[in-house]
Amino acid sequence: MADRLTPSHRVLFPTFLEDHEVYQQAVAYWQMLFEALFSTKDIPFQRYYNTVSPDGEKDYTGNPIFDGYFPRQHKLVRIIQFIATETDQPRFDFWEDAWPTAELDPALRPIPHDPAKSLEPVPELVISLELSTDTAEQARALVEAWVRG
């Protein structure tokens, strides 16, 4: 727990799982981070995954807290945010996967700028983190490099 006390590892939005207002602030944080990285550089992205239940109830689990589909690159980024429950639990993890577009109904498929890719699996970068000033910087660098790469 000591790392929560040092300024460089300060956990951001520590009550986001308990307070819906704080949760929305955390979502806005990711939205602004993505916009700063991409929208200002004319790299469009949009939310893709459904996180609302059929009765309109919003999801407040942080899984995912944010995602973006980049139609020009035909890539997805998914951010999972958590609060660590064990002291030795890794605070930052990531992996690459693919979203099987061809398995989806046409209306649910992401729409790439290049129509030839419309049935191709979408490469996806997934980051799972306890958000802190430290891990936010790791995520920012990773997302930027991956989308541009």
Added chain:
Amino acid sequence: MHRKKHRGRIQAQGGGLEASETWNQDGPLTKQEGRGLLARLKSKLTPEEREQRRKSFEDAERFIDGARGGLDAPQRRSFLSTQGKGLRIDIEIWGGTAFIALIILILVAIWLID
């Protein structure tokens, strides 16, 4: 295989493992069916692979139980091991609705019959 309205997959991934259970059916997947798929997936893993993902399975089951009114596609949730390293359980909803309570399904069926 003929593609039906309600489809998806539950996967155990990371550390070189890729095991999965899929569904492809006319009606929404119930919570009970979802838990059954999760149990079948668990039974495919070695004791070590299961232990590595113990919390992932618990979190995935809690997620299925907690889904209110079901969940509509497209959705993808990952339940990471406390060990990190990408060891996880993924739930993917490709089409239709999943994790609806059985009672809701029965009420909808009665309403449709009436």
